[in-house]
Amino acid sequence: MVATAPKQDRRVAICEAVFELLGEVGYDRMSMDAVAARARASKATIYRGWPNKPELVMDAIEHRYGGSMEPPDTGTLRGDLHALVSTACRLADGADGAVLTGLLTAATHNAELSQVMHRCVYETKHELYETMIKRAVERGELPEGSRSELLHEVLHAMVMSRRLWQTGSMDEEFATRLVDGVLLPVLRQGC
Amino acid sequence: MVATAPKQDRRVAICEAVFELLGEVGYDRMSMDAVAARARASKATIYRGWPNKPELVMDAIEHRYGGSMEPPDTGTLRGDLHALVSTACRLADGADGAVLTGLLTAATHNAELSQVMHRCVYETKHELYETMIKRAVERGELPEGSRSELLHEVLHAMVMSRRLWQTGSMDEEFATRLVDGVLLPVLRQGC
Known part of the structure; x- marks a missing residue:
């Protein structure tokens, strides 16, 4: 400003x-x-x-959108992932999703707008994922050295893609399938 | 018309x-x-x-975009996935990606346009994934009954998300990471 x-x-x-x-x-x-x-x-x-x-x-x-978000803390990795996916779906499926999709085409022609969206909607949420993975490592659910970047990218991509391409509903069934069929296998691939 | x-x-x-x-x-x-x-x-x-x-x-x-596409046929599941991701990245990163992102905001306000995009860019490509998974099952690389829907959704989401949210480059390193870190773990989760 x-x-x-x-x-x-x-x-x-x-x-x-x-x-x-x-x-x-x-x-x-x-x-x-x-x-x-x-x-x-x-x-x-x-x-x-x-x-x-x-x-x-x-x-x-x-x-x-520029602030950080409090990570879920349910006591299990699966519970945390499920809570996070549910929150992301609720946001994407509601007014916030409409705002973001209303900006997407313009952002591809406006590098500054694109950077602001990337930073506010994506980068500022990294820490939340870091914290969640760190807690899972401390509980022994994931091996030492587990990283959060890929998890973040996959979750973001899957939820936004459902919203944008209308590849299906964003309900409880989707959340469970995303957690069990995609996010946990991605995180546990090294185990 | x-x-x-x-x-x-x-x-x-x-x-x-x-x-x-x-x-x-x-x-x-x-x-x-x-x-x-x-x-x-x-x-x-x-x-x-x-x-x-x-x-x-x-x-x-x-x-x-309305036609079907020939699936890659490299002789291995990993090779096929890598070829498919590379093709998808090349398309998304080029003129076709610009066309699609130029339509995304409008499609959220126009249900008919959204349906045409969904059908042409997504649905008509299902068969390609089906064929690829069927061949992998025949080669014994995946168990009988393996499904292609989730693979399709994840690959599409990850490639389009990179393009839209500029979460990183769409190079060989990304293709390898997507295949080995996401797609194969998703497909092999039941093994």
Whole structure:
């Protein structure tokens, strides 16, 4: 953000408007004026806070997705994986999935937007996976030296792919199949 | 297609123009007029062939991706998987990947477009996976009753995810890691 930010409550309302419109019409069709109208803010407020659409959208993504997430802690690796997949499916299948798919085409033409999405939605979640695998190693469920990167990539890919390509529902059956049929075999391949 | 189709060579040129523009600007920003200009066709030719943009794009997708593909046949399961991943990476990393990502956001707002993409890019490729797994079973590399659906979904998800989320390069190292670290463990989990 390069200009003067609106107060926090205005900012939250404006970010919400951005997300609603991204989900409804996608990035290319979303205008700054439509954001102002949806947030019941003046155009001047919007333009004072953000000079253009990319800045506004990237700030909103950073604000909503940029933080870390608490890893599940169910006491077993399988339980943790299942909880994580269920959370990811719920997010992807709901408003957040609509926001992200509303951005995907634009991100392929806009390297900066793509980097912000990658960092906020993917990179900032690495630590969560690290913690989960570390706990499984401490419990003796996985060998020392087990890595989390591949697990992270596979889980993310499978959940987002279901959402994008509509290759099936994102229900309990999918979560169980993903955990038992893909994630655990990937993690245990070295055993 | 509901109207009179142009001759085959005009049609090919028009489809090529559609794909170029989808890759460059995405679906929402692509206009029928731009397609006509790029294909050096008159607007009348375009509108005689296709009444509107969704029809034109869906026909172009059907035309380019709707066929089946010949499965690799290297003599080993690992070799076949590696050949398939390499082909998928080459397609996703090139012009075809640009076309598909240019369509993704629009497809989430257009159920018919989404169905055409799903059928042409995903469903019509099932048979290839079936054949590959059947051959591996015949060679004794996999047990009787091995299924191909999960393999197909994981490979598709992992390759498209790399392309979309830029989680890493799509090189030989990725192909090997995907085959040995994910696909073979998923297929052999029951062994």
